[in-house]
Amino acid sequence: MSPKENRSDPLVLFMPSGKRGRFPVGTPVLDAARSLGVYVESVCGGRATCGRCQITVQEGSFAKHQIVSKNENLSPKGPKEERYEQIRGLPEGRRLSCSSQILGDLVVDVPQDTVINAQVVRKAATDRIIERNAAVQLCYVEVEEPDMHKPLGDLDRLKAVLQKDWGWKDLLIAPHLIPQLQGILRKGNWAVTAAIHRDMDSSRPFIVGLWPGLKNEAYGIACDIGSTTIAMHLVSLLSGRIAASSGTSNPQIRFGEDLMSRVSYVMMNPDGREAMTKAVREAINGLIGKVCEEGNVDRHDILDAVFVANPIMHHLFLGIDPTELGQAPFALAVSGALQYWAHEIEIDVNRGARVYLLPCIAGHVGADAAGATLAEGPYRQDRMMLLVDVGTNAEIVLGNRQRVVAASSPTGPAFEGAEISSGQRAAPGAIERVRIDPVTLEPKFRVIGVDAWSDEAGFSEAAAAVGVTGICGSAIIEVVAEMYLSGIISEDGVVDGGMAERSPRIIPNGRTFSYLLHDGEQRITVTQNDVRAIQLAKAALYAGIKLLMEKQGVEHVDTIRFAGAFGSFIDPKYAMVLGLIPDCDLDEVKAVGNAAGTGALMALLNRGHRREIEETVKKIEKIETALESKFQEHFVYAMALPNKVDRFPKLSAVVTLPERKVLSDDGGEGGGRRRRRSRE
């Protein structure tokens, strides 16, 4: 249609893609869209029965495009479309593109129902629209009945009509469907809907599902298997609508809180690997049940699944022994993207469903980092973007359109509240925000589950219900930063015992001093060791970032993305005050929630994103921090607050950083070798 355009033909512009072309009067809008490569779903193949191909006309004068678009330039509803509207209903202004013909110039809106706002975490990522191009497509066909003159088998006639009506060549079929074919075809009176998987790693498209008559819905799941939490989206592959999002804790925690203790469990217990694989698969199946219940979806309508995970979870999920990841050279069994039949890895959805796993970047930079990279797309822009996913290991990606580098850094679990005397998980009762008056050194804080600050009316009453039980990860950053800003600790992180004269909150603790944050049923203090743990963690993170900045040859980064739950809760200002991240406009530091999960969702809804991340990961340069001689030097400088050598001019413009004040303490230095830990 479009290759030989006639200048007198109507001009049609499709939004949001912006693709445009001229088409002869009478061309169905669906055909016009397809000929331009504009993705409009259709299951029934233009029979006006599935209702999937809806569009709307944007009326008005579009001077830039020289189009005056009006509803009259689309043919009025015909009998088929009216019948559909009568039976199923059409929202105001919506038309079926298969049944509406182009009569004049048009601006056509293709509704994109998929809007991600990372629902699993509190701070929403920027809403984003994912263009749909799912791996699975539903195709309604009417199969020729068997005929003694033409002894082609049922399957062979089904394939023939799928080629004739939908253009599928060289189709294969999932083996479990072969014995079911006869019954389905006859039950549907030779009219059936086939689910075609067109993104098989083996190249040829597969018939993965088959239903009698018109089947008008198919779902997919996108899942991030974290060490602590497993998060999942359930989404319609046809409309892109997110039907449910939920999470569950990873039951492997009973084998070990952090990843390395799980690796140890595998090494020590002969059936440890099997037990952990079973546990994570069961949890995922349970979570599928949960999202299906929330979304009111039959789990057998799930036809596709995308998973991301850190390398150790990735391996355990696939039944691979993760021991090699626990020791140099941290060898991945598999790094490339993988596909399975869901049942091959015991995922209980439709028997014909496929599972796609994003590639891993390196032994400590997993498919989750690949997912976050896909979601945030440093490689899609000119600015130098720093993407940080903080866990037990921090996964760090730095780059732009020209070049992307990645590394992991052994931050340890301090950021998550472990190794901190009063640390705890983010849960009701946990302190999540802290401010310290620089004059009185008195704190005020907020507790999860209580709206008021601790110095506000009604706090005590409300807090009595949940208690004040500890400090969660975000508040640890804030309290240490506030201690630094108020002079309680020095640039080198020493709690200033001299201040004990000024405030009863500075209290001796053996040979060092602590800060008393709360004295209630539980006495919550920040000890010298707590400060040291945070320093070690943030120094490891910053040293990793610095290494990547050196590889890129840059002195500063343009924009920073904090992925993961931790990133969603911390205040970028305090992160920068402590020197977790390099100096940057505070406006450019953004929490993006579960970016890994968002990447999984993108790969689920658009198979083009699979190729995109596969190609990107091949090009990402992996830096092994353990092999870089300068890591140690960066680490030592980064022990200081915010840093011994690096300046923070943009931060200083907003926050008054203390004068230098160097104290000695008995806690020793902080630049020693640390045991590597994988990210959670």
Add this chain to the structure above:
Amino acid sequence: MSPKENRSDPLVLFMPSGKRGRFPVGTPVLDAARSLGVYVESVCGGRATCGRCQITVQEGSFAKHQIVSKNENLSPKGPKEERYEQIRGLPEGRRLSCSSQILGDLVVDVPQDTVINAQVVRKAATDRIIERNAAVQLCYVEVEEPDMHKPLGDLDRLKAVLQKDWGWKDLLIAPHLIPQLQGILRKGNWAVTAAIHRDMDSSRPFIVGLWPGLKNEAYGIACDIGSTTIAMHLVSLLSGRIAASSGTSNPQIRFGEDLMSRVSYVMMNPDGREAMTKAVREAINGLIGKVCEEGNVDRHDILDAVFVANPIMHHLFLGIDPTELGQAPFALAVSGALQYWAHEIEIDVNRGARVYLLPCIAGHVGADAAGATLAEGPYRQDRMMLLVDVGTNAEIVLGNRQRVVAASSPTGPAFEGAEISSGQRAAPGAIERVRIDPVTLEPKFRVIGVDAWSDEAGFSEAAAAVGVTGICGSAIIEVVAEMYLSGIISEDGVVDGGMAERSPRIIPNGRTFSYLLHDGEQRITVTQNDVRAIQLAKAALYAGIKLLMEKQGVEHVDTIRFAGAFGSFIDPKYAMVLGLIPDCDLDEVKAVGNAAGTGALMALLNRGHRREIEETVKKIEKIETALESKFQEHFVYAMALPNKVDRFPKLSAVVTLPERKVLSDDGGEGGGRRRRRSRE
């Protein structure tokens, strides 16, 4: 190498392929063979350790090719080859082609170890050589060790070296191997042998097996699932050597002797299909155990399998309900070729093994007929070949290079001894050969298990041991033909009661007469009804053949092949006297044994044969005898012996056919409608 040949380079001719080319002095023979597309096995990739690439030099002057070939034109054995010879031994004259360089003109013989002589049946098919090009290839590689600087996974490095050393692109891997990779690579100290399946229906090659170090053997099975008997070859995929051939009875017999009674069983019993599928798969697994024991092969070394079967067995084997095949329009669920992972259909061999099923031709012309067609190859020659596989249904293929047509004809079970009063299976005690003296009308016969004819010395003593229990299929043909030749029955098949005066062997039996063949412990007679049953069966077969001859527009056929056990035992002369088959030179009527199984073996050893039969079956024209108006007319004519209208000039030159003698009987005519039966 060969594209730009230098006229001064040595000329090398490979036999038996006849491919030739010029190669620079010093070129390894293996490389030369590969560049010409001559198939020479090699597992170790030229390391002189697997010994698979053996060749011999044919010495002498080959005037036609202008080659004087001598051993000196091959480089002498180097240290690697000598080391191989020391450890493993080399047969006289054999050289390792990877380690021998071309020094001058050569005629090189590539030993082809596969010689089929259908061992399952008594009469051997013509020995034939199958050029090898198996779907599975073993490839030894040395994988790069993991390196922190290059974080590619183990699998990804394995794929990289398989591409580098062996040219495999876009490799996939069987999922079960993923968790095993790490262990195998490390056990082999990074040297492993991968089995590559290069004939996956999904196009991309798969790693289907992986072993530490050098794995130097892989096997395949070729299996014909008959209704009565399951026959299997176990063969080395590397050398083509048949390690064992064996058979077992199909345990489905307990659900019904013939195929239609099995279909009825499925229809009447809710779990009937499952039970029969289970039974046949168990029998196949048992038979695999048997051939593996005979061949001293580990069943887990079986990496590929090819199956043929009639349509009903094909469906039951795959778990498909065969009910549709029992009624018009006899719809196959699947007609095209199929592939599975062996474990998907519960075949217990190597977990990475694949199963290939030849295509079915039509609802009653199955993958077994396709196998026989592949083996005998009517489409490969100019002469008009008739290929008949007689069972409960006869499968008939007629054609040549130009055109091939096929049909099935409902012969019923008479040829197998069913519906015959004294009929029985071919087993000790069964009469297998019969002669009747035309003057005395006295018979002589041979019994299975006894060497002597019944009129020879020692017969009675020997027969006493096995008994004389009945008439098997081949003898039924003979006895009826001999009765006709001796005038006991007329051209119309009526037993001549008038002859009772001449011989006490013509005995009344109600309103008709019988012929007394043997009067011992069991009284064995041939009744009028027996003759009628044979007439009905042979008329159905002949009418089907005639239809195909009409479609082809031929009056006679050039050559006839009898496939199947029945064909192996009957005497072509008697088959022609009875008019089972059209007139033809008796020398051109050949039994080819289990041609279906031979076809399966060909498809196992050479994947090119898979494409060949897939393409051939697409082109074969299927004739549904039930829809052809002339079938009835041909059937009626064919009730006569040998035929009412067709002459048998070539037969008459060898056998004196009786004058016409028309009698009436009370048994009625024989042209009525008959219930369709599937072939056994």
